[in-house]
Amino acid sequence: MVLLAAIAYVLLSPVSAAHADETEPPAPTESSSPAPAAEPPPDGQPYIRVALKDAETDAPVTGVTLTVFDKADDAEIGASVTDAEGVMIVPIPGNGVYRVVLDEDTLPDGIELSSQTSNEIEITARFEVNPGLFPIGVQDVVTTPFAERLSGSLVSGVKFGLLVALAALGLSLIFGTTGLTNFAHGELITFGAMVTYAVNVGIGLPVVLSGIVAVLVSALFGWAQDRGLWRPLRKRGTGLIAMMIVSIGLGLLLRNLYQYLIGSSRKSLSQYVSQGRHDFGIVKLADKEIAIIVIATVTIVVTCVVLMKTRLGKSMRAVSDNPALAASSGMQVDRVISAVWILGTALTGLAGVLLAVNSQINFLMGFKLLLLVFAAVTLGGLGTIWGALFGSMVIGIMVEVGPLFGVPSSIKEVGALVVLILVLLIRPQGILGRRERIG
Amino acid sequence: MSTTTSEPTPAPGPAVAPQQVARTSKGAITAMVLAIAGLTLAVGITSPFAYVKARQALREIDAAPGRLTGRGMAQAAQILGIIGTLYLLAWVVIGFTAGIGGVELSGVLRTALNQAFGPNAIVYALAAIGLNVHFGYTGLLNFGQAGFMAVGAYGLAVSVVTWDLPFWLGIVVALGAPVVLALMLGIPTLRLRADYLAIATIATAEILRLVFGAVETKSVFGGSNGLTGYAGTFQDANIFRNWDIFTSGALGFERLDLGIVDFSKRDLWSMLVGWTLVAICCLIVWAMMRSPWGRVLRSIREDEDAVRSLGKNVFAYKMQALILGGLFGGLAGLFLALKQASVVPSDYSTNMTFLAFTALLIGGAARVGGPVIGAMILWFLISGLGAFFGQATSGSDPLVPSWLMDNTQSSLVRFIAVGLGLMLLMIFRPQGIFGDRREIAIDGR
Numbered sequence: 012m013v014l015l016a017a018i019a020y021v022l023l024s025p026v027s028a029a030h031a032d033e034t035e036p037p038a039p040t041e042s043s044s045p046a047p048a049a050e051p052p053p054d055g056q057p058y059i060r061v062a063l064k065d066a067e068t069d070a071p072v073t074g075v076t077l078t079v080f081d082k083a084d085d086a087e088i089g090a091s092v093t094d095a096e097g098v099m100i101v102p103i104p105g106n107g108v109y110r111v112v113l114d115e116d117t118l119p120d121g122i123e124l125s126s127q128t129s130n131e132i133e134i135t136a137r138f139e140v141n142p143g144l145f146p147i148g149v150q151d152v153v154t155t156p157f158a159e160r161l162s163g164s165l166v167s168g169v170k171f172g173l174l175v176a177l178a179a180l181g182l183s184l185i186f187g188t189t190g191l192t193n194f195a196h197g198e199l200i201t202f203g204a205m206v207t208y209a210v211n212v213g214i215g216l217p218v219v220l221s222g223i224v225a226v227l228v229s230a231l232f233g234w235a236q237d238r239g240l241w242r243p244l245r246k247r248g249t250g251l252i253a254m255m256i257v258s259i260g261l262g263l264l265l266r267n268l269y270q271y272l273i274g275s276s277r278k279s280l281s282q283y284v285s286q287g288r289h290d291f292g293i294v295k296l297a298d299k300e301i302a303i304i305v306i307a308t309v310t311i312v313v314t315c316v317v318l319m320k321t322r323l324g325k326s327m328r329a330v331s332d333n334p335a336l337a338a339s340s341g342m343q344v345d346r347v348i349s350a351v352w353i354l355g356t357a358l359t360g361l362a363g364v365l366l367a368v369n370s371q372i373n374f375l376m377g378f379k380l381l382l383l384v385f386a387a388v389t390l391g392g393l394g395t396i397w398g399a400l401f402g403s404m405v406i407g408i409m410v411e412v413g414p415l416f417g418v419p420s421s422i423k424e425v426g427a428l429v430v431l432i433l434v435l436l437i438r439p440q441g442i443l444g445r446r447e448r449i450g
Numbered sequence: 451m452s453t454t455t456s457e458p459t460p461a462p463g464p465a466v467a468p469q470q471v472a473r474t475s476k477g478a479i480t481a482m483v484l485a486i487a488g489l490t491l492a493v494g495i496t497s498p499f500a501y502v503k504a505r506q507a508l509r510e511i512d513a514a515p516g517r518l519t520g521r522g523m524a525q526a527a528q529i530l531g532i533i534g535t536l537y538l539l540a541w542v543v544i545g546f547t548a549g550i551g552g553v554e555l556s557g558v559l560r561t562a563l564n565q566a567f568g569p570n571a572i573v574y575a576l577a578a579i580g581l582n583v584h585f586g587y588t589g590l591l592n593f594g595q596a597g598f599m600a601v602g603a604y605g606l607a608v609s610v611v612t613w614d615l616p617f618w619l620g621i622v623v624a625l626g627a628p629v630v631l632a633l634m635l636g637i638p639t640l641r642l643r644a645d646y647l648a649i650a651t652i653a654t655a656e657i658l659r660l661v662f663g664a665v666e667t668k669s670v671f672g673g674s675n676g677l678t679g680y681a682g683t684f685q686d687a688n689i690f691r692n693w694d695i696f697t698s699g700a701l702g703f704e705r706l707d708l709g710i711v712d713f714s715k716r717d718l719w720s721m722l723v724g725w726t727l728v729a730i731c732c733l734i735v736w737a738m739m740r741s742p743w744g745r746v747l748r749s750i751r752e753d754e755d756a757v758r759s760l761g762k763n764v765f766a767y768k769m770q771a772l773i774l775g776g777l778f779g780g781l782a783g784l785f786l787a788l789k790q791a792s793v794v795p796s797d798y799s800t801n802m803t804f805l806a807f808t809a810l811l812i813g814g815a816a817r818v819g820g821p822v823i824g825a826m827i828l829w830f831l832i833s834g835l836g837a838f839f840g841q842a843t844s845g846s847d848p849l850v851p852s853w854l855m856d857n858t859q860s861s862l863v864r865f866i867a868v869g870l871g872l873m874l875l876m877i878f879r880p881q882g883i884f885g886d887r888r889e890i891a892i893d894g895r
Contacts, residue, residue, distance in 0.1 A: 192645040244877065252591060252644055256811070256876045259804055264869025267862045274858070382656055385649050419666040428653040435650045436638040 058102045059109060063093050071097025076114040081107060089277040089371070092117075100285065102277065102371070157415075162293045164412045170300060172407020173307035174362050174369070176400050178380065179387040180314060181359035183399040186388070187331035188351045191241065192255045195262035197381030199356050201269055203229050203363025204372045208273065211280050218282045222364040229360025230353045237352035242345060262378070269374035277371040303365045310361060311400065314354070318396055327351055383410070383424060386431035406430070477507030478520035481527035488534035494541065497534025504528035553841040553849055562834030563711045569789040571829040572724035573782050577806040578813070578821030579731050580778030585807075586815030586889075587739055588771040589751030591644045594635070594651030595779045595806055597658045600798035601627040602780030603787035604662060604671060610680035612670050617683035621784070628780030632773040640768045652800060663795030676794035684788045688719040720789040727785060728822055731778055736818045738774070747771055748816075748889075782806075808872050814885025824882065828868075835864035 059079055063072040071093070078090040079101040088109065091099040103109060182196050206228045210221035240261070244254055286297040318324035329337045330347045338344045366376060387406040391398025406427045414420035481504035488497030504527040511518045545555035565571060577595050584592040605624035609615040615623070631654075639650045662671045671677065693715075705712045713721065738744050746767050749757045758764050787793045805828065813824025839860035842849040855863070881887040 192648070247877075249877065253876050253880055255591075255645060255648065256807070257873050259807070260869045260872030260874075260876065262869070263801070263804060263872065264866050267865040267869060271855075271859050271862045271866065382649075382653055386653070389646075389649065419664060421666065422660045422664045425657050425660050428657050431653050432639075432650050432657075435642060435646050 058100050059111065060098060060100045061093070061111060063097045063099075063113075071095065072118070073097055074117060075099075076117040077101070078112045078114065079103065080110040080112065087274075087276045091279065094285065159293060161412070161415060163295065164415050165408060166294045166296065167300075168408035168411035169404065170304055170307075170369070170407070171411055172404040173304060173311070174365055175380065175384055175387050175407050176311055176403035177307055177362035177365070178359045178384045179391075179399040179403045180311065180396065181355035181357075181362075182384055183388050183391075183396065184327070184351050184355040184358075187395075188327060188334075188348055189241065189245070190251050191258065192251070194255060194258045194381070195265060196258075196359065196384065197377035197379070198262050198265035198269070199229065199233070199359040200363040200366065200377030200380055201374060202232060202265070202356075202377075203360030204367035204376060205269055205273065205363075205374075206360070207364045207367050208278055208280060208372045211282075212278070215281075218280050218368060221280075222361075222368070225364050226357050226361050229363070230357035232360075233352040233356025234349060236356070237349055241352070242348070266374060266378055273372070273374060275374065277373045279371050280367060283368055299368055303369055306361075307365060310358065314358065315396060315400075323347075323350060382431070383427050386427045386434075389431055390434050472517060472519045474520040475507050475511050475518040475524065477503055477510055478524035478527065481507055481531070482523050485527040485530035485534060489530060489537070494534040494536075494538030497531045497538055499531075500527055501531030501535060504531055553838060555838075558834055558837045558841065560710060560712075561837040562830045564713070565833035566826045566830035567711060567721065568713065568829070569717055569720040569724055569785075571825045572721065572728060573786045573789075574806050574809045574828060575728050575822045575825035576724075576731060576782035576785060577779055577802070578810040578825055579728070579735060580775040580782065581806055581810050582815060582817075582821045583735060583771055583775035583778065586810065586817070586820070587744065587751065588747045588768060588775075589644070590640075590768060590772060590775075591648040592651050592772070592775065593648045593800070593803055593807075594653075594655035595782075596798040596800060596802040597651070597655030598628045598631060598776045598779030599783030599786065599802065600655070600658050600662060600795070601631050602783030603793045603798070604677075604783075605780070606784055606787055607672075607677040607680050607793045608670060611672075611677045617680070620680065624784045624787075625777065625780060628776040628783075629773050631780075632776035633769070636769045636772045640765060640772065652803070655798070655800065655803065659795050659798050662798075671795070672793075674795060676792055678792040681788050681791040684723075685716065685719075685791065688715060689722070690715045690718050716789075720785075724785055724789070727781060731781070732818050732822060739818070743767075743770075804872075805868070808868060808875075811872065811875055811880070811882050814882030816886070816889040817882075817884045820882060820884050823884065827883075831871075832864045832868065835867055836861055839863045 061077055063075055073093050073095055075093045076090060077093070077099055079088040080086065081088055081104075088103055089101040091101050093099040178196065178200050181199065182193060185191060185193055185196075203225045206225035207218070207221045210216050210224045211218050214221075216224070240257075241254070244257065249257075283299045286299050288295040288297045288300075318327060326337070326342050326347050327350065329340075329342060330344055330351075334344050337347070363377065366380075383406055384403075387402035388399050389402070390405060391400065391402030409430065410423050410427050413423050413426050418426055481500050484496040484500035484503060488494045488500055504524045507524040508521065508528070511521050511524060542555065545553065546559075577599060580598065581592065581595055584590040584595075602624045605627035606620040609620035609623040610617060635651065635654055639647055642650060661667060663674045664671075665673055667673075705714050706718060739747070746757060746762055750764055750767055754764055757767075783798070786797070806825075809824040809828045810821045811824065812827050813820030813822065839850070839855070840857065843852065843855050843857045843860040850860075875882065880890050
């Protein structure tokens with residue numbers, strides 16, 4: 012009989028720093044275990060990591076499923092499988108008592124828990140939001156220089172800003188041409204992530220292919236939504252406020268449908284879940300983060316060129332300026348709006364795909380982002396392309412860099428929402444918007 | 451049935467109508483589809499609609515002889531609709547007496563009625579009354595009602611628990627806080643266009659929820675676990691405490707059993723206070739909306755510029771409406787805090803605002819009783835669907851196969867239905883049950 016010892020320890024990111032991994036790899040509580048190789052989630056979230064080792068041979072135990080529950084309400088926080096190093100990581104929302112349950116059925120043949128080891132352990136996550144305090148059980152931590160933390164935050168701010176920008180472009184395009192304030196836009200982001208997950212984990216295609224499929228399906232979803240719902244409503248002469256409330260209903264429906272389909276826990280894709288970061292001197296980036304930044308930038312540039320230079324882009328801008336005039340000049344307004352929906356939802360779906368690759372998939376991921384996307388679009392100016400881009404970058408960097416300057420990181424989104432309200436008050440047309448757009 | 455005689459024959463004479471191509475009545479087709487669906491898939495649920503639709507189609511066909519065909523189909527659909535309705539009735543009778551596949555409809559109905567009259571419906575009724583003042587009468591699109599509710603609830607909890615103030619002072623703070631919030635929110639935002647106001651208010655509500663639940667403010671607001679231990683005075687005042695009308699129900703809780711509904715002592719006390727509050731609020735709304743002040747509000751909803759040109763201070767009126775509606779929202783939050791004896795930040799999410807809006811739109815905006823009826827119907831449907839699917843997916847041989855829906859998923863069906871219902875309501879009947887279509891501010895910008 013082979014004995015197995017489960018060693019679990021909590022590593023919590025210091026809240027003052029934007030990244031858990033900006034600090035030196037903390038020495039684990041059990042000094043016997045070697046430094047872990049799996050990477051924590053890149054977005055600076057606290058997490059629980061568990062390392063499983065064979066007590067006799069000291070070899071890592073792989074392929075074991077562990078599930079983390081919140082002890083207070085027994086809600087599942089997430090589940091993960093130990094990797095080649097025998098390490099698994101589950102992000103947690105914050106302080107609290109968590110229960111980690113080991114699924115004994117997934118233990119490899121010939122390995123079982125020793126008689127003293129229970130398959131459940133309780134972990135109390137407690138950390139103060141004080142810049143001076145560091146993760147519990149960690150010794151010999153070297154503080155990272157401020158400049159390095161700032162550059163790290165800036166880069167992740169840019170990354171986050173680009174993701175928001177993709178979604179904001181979609182929202183802005185649709186708002187610009189149809190006037191619809193779409194409260195179901197967050198669900199379009201989730202849609203991209205969900206399709207990626209379904210194709211990747213359900214069918215088994217590689218993540219890159221799944222992402223492409225997801226963008227295409229998102230575009231199709233946008234087209235179908237316009238044809239099946241919004242166009243008939245426009246034809247009926249439904250008012251904009253009524254359409255806004257319809258979009259609230261649609262959002263509610265889709266959110267719960269997503270939860271129906273994938274449950275309330277966070278899910279991971281099959282590839283690129285935990286990647287090591289390369290040191291580029293002042294910043295450290297994982298390969299997937301570089302890929303996300305490049306893909307988002309290229310997509311945004313291409314979209315802008317299309318909107319600026321092509322006939323389609325010109326007609327989109329014409330319709331958004333004055334639909335009646337566009338129609339009377341012989342443009343087919345409905346076809347242009349269809350194209351806008353296709354383009355807008357494809358961009359938004361791509362944002363969801365990249366978010367899924369960046370961290371994890373959850374039925375609420377888009378809804379949580381919705382207000383930030385609104386903030387970005389309003390900050391730049393509703394209905395303008397450059398405004399949406401500019402606003403997204405400001406919001407992204409503000410959210411990520413804010414904690415470095417004393418914004419409590421558990422409410423780092425609040426700053427962006429305050430900006431949203433301030434902009435609405437002082438300059439409702441946005442920084443780059445034109446006065447007549449606010450009607 | 452002689453169909454040949456009813457065939458229109460072009461009458462000789464000068465009054466020959468231009469020859470039209472007869473087409474099949476759309477209503478007849480719809481009725482037929484509904485009737486067949488009722489008999490095959492939908493356990494007869496669509497059959498009554500098929501019957502109604504078929505009768506309409508028959509009238510239409512008879513009113514326009516020669517232009518619409520499909521009388522035979524409509525008649526067939528009518529008969530199938532009757533059969534399907536009988537089929538449905540049979541299921542309902544069996545469901546109530548013996549239960550279908552482990553689902554006892556009487557239990558479902560009991561849960562639904564309990565909730566329709568229970569404290570939850572009161573919370574949403576109060577919140578929706580506030581939204582009615584905002585959206586129904588004044589046309590202000592306030593998507594931050596959860597924020598008003600949160601400051602009401604936290605106003606009481608923070609004063610009593612954190613500041614150690616007496617309970618009655620806490621109530622005063624709880625009613626003052628929404629007024630302050632309305633002033634702070636209204637002064638800058640009331641100039642904005644409807645959709646901007648919606649975004650600004652939704653963002654405010656989210657900021658409040660995030661701040662109330664933050665780790666950093668835990669010493670004041672209690673973090674994500676919220677605050678408890680302030681409602682003692684309210685619970686001690688329960689006049690039903692020593693009444694001898696309660697029987698021991700499930701789990702040993704004492705309940706008052708009224709046959710089809712049953713309530714605990716605590717719920718009964720909450721309901722007495724809550725429905726009194728609802729009645730008072732309705733009375734206030736009724737009195738104020740028939741006054742000249744209310745007429746100005748309605749005119750602002752219809753045409754702001756016209757009201758301004760009559761020399762009215764539109765901003766002041768909007769502000770007063772925002773304060774009044776916000777106060778009702780705060781009252782809803784206060785009542786929620788009292789009846790469940792704890793405030794938790796996650797309760798005051800955007801979804802709560804959306805559900806309150808749904809309640810308002812079901813009952814009908816710009817009607818005094820609309821939000822109250824709407825909240826009752828909303829909770830009847832939500833808890834009824836929840837109980838039905840909960841029962842249908844539990845047990846060893848559930849009615850709904852487990853590959854399609856398991857017990858966790860069953861609790862989501864009701865919210866999927868609410869979302870779908872809100873869409874359909876807004877598209878096909880924006881005035882709700884009692885509203886007047888001309889009185890809904892949905893066409894403006």
